[in-house]
Amino acid sequence: MKRLPRRLVLGLAIGLISACANPAPPPATGNGAPARGGTVVVGGLGDVLSWNPYLAEDQTTVEILSLVYPSLAVEQVDYQDHPPSFAPSLATGWEPSADGLELTFSLDPRARWSDGVPVTAEDVAFTFRTQRDPDVAWLGSDAKDAILEVAVVDAHTVRFRFDRAYPYQLMDANEGPIIPAHAWGGIPYPQWRDVDWGERVVSAGPFRKASHRPQQELVLERSDGYWRDGRPYLDRVIWRPMPSRAPLLAQLLTGDIDLVNGLDPADAERVAADPRLRVVGFPDRGYSQIRWNLRRPHLADRRVRRALTMAIDRQAIIDVVYLGRARPSVGPVISAMWAFNRSLQPVAFDPAGARRLLAEAGWIDSDGDGTLDRDGVELAFELLTNSENDLRQDICLLVEQNLARVGVAARPRFVEWGTMLALETGGDFDAIVSGWIEPTLIDLGPLWHSAPPGEPTLNSVGYANPEVDRLLEAAAEAATFAEQKPLFDRIQELIVDDQPYTFLAETERLVGINARVRGAVINDASPYFNLDEWYVAHEADVR
């Protein structure tokens, strides 16, 4: 065997590090004015795979490139009570037209590319052409479906025209960073996939590319020409890509890296125990669930699904698997989101009630073997998840234990990620433990609208409720958020009633950070949300 799973590789080391780490004095609280200079080293599992943001196909590349190329506006993390608002960035402001069909942006006249050329409306128009080009085939191009035209009004004014009035115009217009027309405009789109973009980076963010050794080290340095006063404070930000989680935690504990984005709960306990480090945790709009394949005869019955949910001790999952760093999940919209229906109640844990409900649905243990049956068929199914995710595997084992107590045989099966996706999209599964990250743009259609057979869809469980379909279509047509809210509320009620998923837990993103890094606002928009305002405490402050 040439291959061993990465999970197997988790070092003996990790466990014992906490035992040998030297206790250090707690970080000083006194923080003077942000100081210039210093380097922050970030460890992560990914790397920049393409320096062209429109050819990027993975999350890490998108996140890092958002620091190198400018955006019109920055989405704020204030979706709790209303849809997210935006703060100016490259655009100093924007104005909707009276008919709600146009949005006009004014660009910051001080903005410069790293080669000194001003950032202009022409760049914004070029970016839009790129986003829609079939040869570039940008993965996010559907965000621009409603935009008819991007017109250059003058060098620093640009107007977006939409095909209709709808609430997410600003979000859609802002999607994707602005790229340099003067540097890239001359390359025909059909050739883009053959270009070495690492050689052609012209940036306009607070940092610019200094050097990049793939899979080893990526250095961004302060961009001297950055147009916002005094920023950034840091000289350099270095990414150290790593193949597995084990070295990430080890290096955070030894101080070789300053930040790890996305710790496991158990790792977070170890980081939190180290006085030189701190853990920042926040709900990341992610939730875990069991997806029931509604095409399976025994899972098609709503009573059976509700009984299964009742039999699963979801609080124990939060305690044992997430070590308390999660909240109960109720329905298809996470509870921190403005669109959440606050009158919903989670299904209570009630094994005795689950047994009664199953008996009502005809499932009783008639042959006395401990497993319920009906018409000679046992209530048994396979519970699938992916091997890469330790937490989901733990959930599977706990669910197996829970369900065995009410006479339901769940057989966990762990397969590799690509295999699981193929089984899920092919409908070749009984139940899957998995998770979604909910976008701030609330669109329940892809997951819950019934899809005609054969069409690509995220509705892998085969959920089809005509009333939900109708409400989803109405919500998509709504012109304002206020019109959408009651529709969303009703949709959530119906879905929770049907239990096509057993909603398990709303998870937290856990970031481990060295206490010497100051000024960092880390949230679910991006771990590098305000990187230009980070600074490093003087050695004397920390020790």
Next chain:
Amino acid sequence: MTGVSRLRIGGAAVAALVAGCVLGPLVIHPPPADPVVGALQPPLATVTALELDDGTTVVARRVEATSDGLIATGAGRRRVVDPARVTATTRHRLLLGSDRFGRDVLYQLLVGGRISLAIAALSLVLAVAIGGTVGVAAATGGRLVDAVLMRCVDACLAFPLLFLMILAAAVLRPDPLLLVLLLGGTSWMGVARLVRGQVLSLRTRPFVAAARVSGSPWHRIALWHYGPNLVGPVSQDTALRMGDLVLAEATLSYLGLGVPPSVPTWGSMVAQGHRALPEGWWLAVFPGLAIALLVIGLALLGDALQRLTEPGT
């Protein structure tokens, strides 16, 4: 250590492991698993198991009677139990502690050992059978047979098995027999090369030459002249390979081909135990020791066999 003492020590180690795994689970009665407060009890811990009327069990190191009810504490968590709901109370000693789901590690180790040992041993038999046959055939079958067989061995070694396993995981349902076929069918190439090399050098020995000249049929030569002289080197190789196979089972489990995840095996216990090392060193250490003991025991047996079959002794 003389050959005989190696035989005794090695034999004793292997016999103890096998006997423990076969008989142990019949003798030990572990408490039901409680993942909340019964998890991660250290070795030698004594726990109290409270069986409740709804069929669940609370297993805790400490149970205190207070005015609020019974307070069970363990694994950094506590649970309050209404004494009226307790239907039975039992006490258990966890010799090797409990795992993250509150399962008795000793029991898991012994049950898992049955599967791990059976699968590794059967795959090994398969590998030695295929590898030995191919090796002897290549060494004695003439130039063309040798060339064809050894190029097949090369091709099998060169093929990235990983993808075959991924494909198998998607197309086939996991099954212990499938596991044996996959493990045995992918680890015979080393044996084949080893055996071929040994036989090639044995062929020129006087006793083999004498047998060939005196007209002994090839199968007699293979059985009586090559066979005994191959026992030493092959059993050496086998001892080391056995440890690999126990761990390789865990790799196949990762791809979804192994035994069901809720059934413990030594390989998966080592892998899972590594994750939880800071919380419980005993989870990885005991299955690791079991594998090491197995390898050492078999290797000592191999040494002894080598010594007992050494020509001229």
Next chain:
Amino acid sequence: MTRIAIRRLVTLVPLVWLVVTVTFLVVQLAPGSYADTLDHPRLTPEARQNLRASYGLDRPLGEQYLRWLAAAATGNLGSSYLFKEPVIRVIGRALPPTLLLAGTALLLDLLLGVLLAVAAARRPYGWVDRLTTVLGLGIYGLPSFWIAGLLILVFALGLGWLPASHMHSVGAGELSAPGRLIDLLRHLVLPALSLGLVGAAATARLLRATLLEARASRFVLAATARGLSPRRILWVHSLRPALLPVITAFGLALPMVFSGSVVVESVFSWPGMGMALWRAAEARDIPLVMGLTLVGAAAVIVGSLIADLLYAVADPRAREER
């Protein structure tokens, strides 16, 4: 012997072709494609389908295969889906670290293995023999990731002498040339030990067994009768024939120098071929998988050829009648 080598090299091409073709088939039949494994935040099912089409993954299997083969025949291995650059460049970047790491480990394996075996075989069942047996088995009985973890724990985290991962320190680019070399060597020690120690233990055991066997052979008896010194008998007369199985094992280990070790490279974040194959497999990056398989298969076959040639050199009898 030259004739053997030439004959074997002729079979190289069809053999590699066979391996590569079967691999192509298996990878294509394995579930999921590159487009399915992506985690881009805005990836809709429609976008996935478009992506599949833009990489030509929706074309018939035969067409994809012929296209790849035709290009590969002219030396063009295509572009990696994952790394967005030519496969040749990805391999060119991953090969040197692996050559360095696995080459060092293999050297360590042989040197240490031979020394230990000879020390043990001088007085079979004496205390040196017992000690090396127990130590060797102890090392071999442990999974390789334990050994790696133990080394990191003691030398990197405990004593702080050596770095625990990567090939270079942060900011090593600014060091002088000798400084960079020392930095590299310091990073090399622990992964090379993790990879080499297990091999050395195995080599030592194998060699000890065959050394004991060789002691009883007629060469050695004759040499003893001629009154040669025991040292000379051990190092010259016994060792040479006893090395045969070691050479077989060496031939089997040689491909590792080109294909790397996933476990060790992963634990130490070493950017070699093992990691590249792992990532290519996870991402279903077919061009990269095929390129790496091509290199790996050629290495196995050439390795086996080299082992056989060395075998012929070490044992004149193997040349008789073959």
